[in-house]
Amino acid sequence: xxxxxxxxxxxxxxxxxxxxxxxxxxxxxxxxxxxxxxxxxxxxxxxxxxxxxxxxxxxxxxxxxxxxxxxxxxxxxxxxxxxxxxxxxxxxxxxxxxxxxxxxxxxxxxxxxxxxxxxxxxxxxxxxxxxxxxxxxxxxxxxxxxxxxxxxxxxxxxxxxxxxxxxxxxxxxxxxxxxxxxxxxxxxxxxxxxxxxxxxxxxxxxxxxxxxxxxxxxxxxxxxxxxxxxxxxxxxxxxxxxxxxxxxxxxxxxxxxxxxxxxxxxxxxxxxxxxxxxxxxxxxxxxxxxxxxxxxxxxxxxxxxxxxxxxxxxxxxxxxxxxxxxxxxxxxxxxxxxxxxxxxxxxxxxxxx
Ligand SMILES: [Zn+2]
Ligand SMILES: [Zn+2]
Numbered sequence: 300x301x302x303x304x305x306x307x308x309x310x311x312x313x314x315x316x317x318x319x320x321x322x323x324x325x326x327x328x329x330x331x332x333x334x335x336x337x338x339x340x341x342x343x344x345x346x347x348x349x350x351x352x353x354x355x356x357x358x359x360x361x362x363x364x365x366x367x368x369x370x371x372x373x374x375x376x377x378x379x380x381x382x383x384x385x386x387x388x389x390x391x392x393x394x395x396x397x398x399x400x401x402x403x404x405x406x407x408x409x410x411x412x413x414x415x416x417x418x419x420x421x422x423x424x425x426x427x428x429x430x431x432x433x434x435x436x437x438x439x440x441x442x443x444x445x446x447x448x449x450x451x452x453x454x455x456x457x458x459x460x461x462x463x464x465x466x467x468x469x470x471x472x473x474x475x476x477x478x479x480x481x482x483x484x485x486x487x488x489x490x491x492x493x494x495x496x497x498x499x500x501x502x503x504x505x506x507x508x509x510x511x512x513x514x515x516x517x518x519x520x521x522x523x524x525x526x527x528x529x530x531x532x533x534x535x536x537x538x539x540x541x542x543x544x545x546x547x548x549x550x551x552x553x554x555x556x557x558x559x560x561x562x563x564x565x566x567x568x569x570x571x572x573x574x575x576x577x578x579x580x581x582x583x584x585x586x587x588x589x590x591x592x593x594x595x596x597x598x599x600x601x602x603x604x605x606x607x608x609x610x611x612x613x614x615x616x617x618x619x620x621x622x623x624x625x626x627x628x629x630x631x632x633x634x635x636x637x638x639x640x641x642x643x644x645x646x647x648x649x650x651x652x
Pocket of ligand 1: 359360369411413414528603
């Protein structure tokens with residue numbers, strides 16, 4: 300035992316000494332640079348053999364060490380379509396080494412700040428990465444105001460980048476966002492098509508926030524619905540009938556009630572008021588499971604997690620869910636990938652590193 304301890308100490312000391320050698324440091328730095336920059340392996344995500352969904356933000360407005368605010372990327376037909384661009388979500392995309400030039404569009408569900416904070420970064424960074432034209436940004440009424448504001452706020456920096464890197468590399472006419480306002484009627488409304496991808500929009504209930512919408516993606520026989528922020532709503536059930544994957548927001552109301560009580564005990568009345576107010580416009584995990592059951596979806600992925608649970612509390616967050624839906628439930632984490640093979644079969648859940 301003593302010999303083993305001695306061996307471990309000697310090995311640790313040797314490793315520590317090795318890290319002080321410049322040549323060893325150089326090799327490590329080179330390896331880290333290559334690892335952070337090399338995204339050739341990401342091209343596999345764009346193979347035309349599956350409809351995919353990547354979680355680029357699983358949290359809600361709550362701060363989190365390891366979760367960005369809401370962001371889901373649907374990957375189909377060689378591009379990705381980003382539903383909501385919450386604060387920190389571009390950082391997550393960059394850490395996941397996603398190729399910015401492959402962005403197809405952004406779709407906003409509504410204009411709470413936790414859903415739009417990184418919109419300017421998505422525009423700027425995907426333009427710098429080589430996006431060939433203006434970035435389309437779809438959303439309900441109000442999207443034109445949000446996009447105009449971000450275009451204005453980032454306008455000076457767009458000029459700086461062109462001046463520094465040249466208009467040949469950064470075409471000024473490509474580095475802006477183009478708002479596309481969607482009308483919302485009853486039920487699913489067609490929004491746009493791109494090759495074999497069909498995207499639809501539907502209204503949800505996030506009162507007093509109007510409008511608020513969800514989106515449906517259909518590609519070569521596979522389908523994904525994203526709820527946006529909503530209470531349990533028959534329109535989400537109708538839009539999700541029989542889909543392969545439903546990404547639904549989830550808020551654990553018991554935990555929020557305890558947060559309100561804790562804020563009260565700490566004499567933080569503004570926080571207590573917010574925690575007291577938010578249950579009436581979100582969906583509990585059990586209600587999200589009811590929506591998935593009633594719609595007959597294959598896999599329910601809960602995201603927009605309120606509060607965002609640390610790993611040790613994820614089961615607690617889902618309390619009561621397994622009673623009504625024992626299978627076909629996943630809790631989103633940043634970097635989670637769901638693949639729906641075009642050849643058919645069950646959804647495959649993994650995590651990008
Ligand atoms: Zn939200
Ligand atoms: Zn909201």
